[in-house]
Amino acid sequence: MDNTPVSCRQLASYFHLDGKQLQEQYKEHISHFHQWEQREHASDWMRFPQNVGQELSIDETALSNGELYTILTNKAAKGRKGALVAMVRGTQAEDIITVLEGIPQTARAKVREVTLDMAKAVRGCFPKACRVIDRFHVQKLAYEAVQELRIKYRWQALDEENQRLEQAKRSRQRFDAEVLSNGDTLKQLLARSRYLLFKHRSRWSASQKERADMLFYRYPLLGRAYDLAMELGQIFTYCKSKQQAFKRLAIWYNEVEASGIDSFRTVARSVQNHYEHILNFFNNRSTNASAESFNAKVKAFRATFRGVRDTTFFLFRLANIYA
Known part of the structure; x- marks a missing residue:
């Protein structure tokens, strides 16, 4: 089954509808965007503790205008539903650690390995995890x-x-x-x-x-x-x-x-x-390849919608697919 995201404009074109109107209807009424519990802080951080697994990857990607987000993913999900564990705006270690420490201690304790690059600091967030710098x-x-x-x-x-x-x-x-x-x-x-x-x-x-x-x-x-x-x-x-x-x-x-x-x-x-x-x-012999693959999916998702105009709504759609 093909899970490639389709934009409202693409869907509207297929059924000969007004793409802009369909997009507005989806955002305001169909998608439950305004009832989303993480909407108020999503542009700064998102967190999905239920997706924590034994092997995690952490990397960064740009959404729009060079705005960087740090993304923590679960390798076991293989880039599908349940892959997204957390997403934090920026690359500051203090901000990342603050968000990750909001994940319950019991969930963080079951993490056995985290792959990352040299710039990431997750010391103490996953007390039983082995940190692996990506080759x-x-x-x-x-x-x-x-x-x-x-x-x-x-x-x-x-x-x-x-x-x-x-x-x-x-x-x-x-x-x-x-x-x-x-x-x-x-x-x-x-x-x-x-x-x-x-x-x-x-x-x-x-x-x-x-x-x-x-x-x-x-x-x-x-x-x-x-x-x-x-x-x-x-x-x-x-x-x-x-x-x-x-x-x-x-x-x-x-x-x-x-x-x-x-x-x-x-x-x-x-x-x-x-x-x-x-x-x-x-x-x-663990690498950060899964994180790089997930970053590619995010960029492809962004390209499908021709960029990011509303960051919070974009993150809502991203969370629906991968969290």
Whole structure:
């Protein structure tokens, strides 16, 4: 059965009705929106204690105009009815903890695992739960460090090209940018290498491999940064236990220190500060994929209704489907 939400305007179009009028009738009379017990505070927070399960995920998503909401979901519901446990406007730890502590202690005590990113703080909310920092958020930090270095080199290439162009104009000479064997100029090489730096070497196409060879030959430090990012991902992929992963992380940390790449040193410090919760991944190999999937559902739901005009009513409809 297809559970894809349908807007009032879509439904009205199918039955040749006035879409705007049907939407108003649904909101004011059919939907029981005005009798909803959470209507007064829904735009700030919603809470559904009956949906608490043993395994939860917490992540954030944007509804409209960049307004962020933190969402707590029950993995067992698999993104269907009963998935939504709580939703809080903003990302402030104090606000999130205040709402979550409103869930009865008996319900919170049965939670055994919570997956989250490094920025979320749910300490004390679920006293018996193991906190697991999502591996993909950790890897994302490493990828961003690689991209930061690539962008730095690209700006340098642009600056150098502009300087040579100005010098050529002053001396009334023709300026020809260096063209590499694959047809890229240096700045194009750096711009077009963005996506290949997210992929493992084994997944590169022939043209991407050629471009990467040129890139790493010109910028060996960027090649080292790429290798460090891939090595971090391989720890999560191939290690089978916390002990094995801890040893590999220690080796990786030493390699980062030896590399001298500032952005990776920042990543390494973040990993060091959260390594206990990062290593909890190896208990059950749990990730925040269910939360990311739920966020995608929220965004698709928002797109169906062409944005969010009335936040409270949108959240009411969201709660009807997923809570």
